[in-house]
Amino acid sequence: MYLYRLEAETSAGPFVIIIAAEGEEQAFSAAEGHLQRQMLPAPAVTELTIVEKKRIAPGAGYVVSNGNAQC
Secondary structure (H helix, E strand, C coil), X not given: CEEEEEEEEECXXXXXXXXXXXXXXXXXXXXHHHHHHHCCCCCCEEEEEEEEEEECCCCCCCCCCCCCCCC
């Protein structure tokens, strides 16, 4: 099983989605499903991209910027 970080461009703006899935096809399907359940009305997805993929293991994770980070 893998942990995927996806970026979605939608009619409601950009989103970062973290999904646990066995493969890329499952990850895309799950990401679209989460967007449809979390946003009402469901936004139109114009682009959905896998940005990172990691094997799930203890300590695996991602750091996601909220847009206010100053590096």
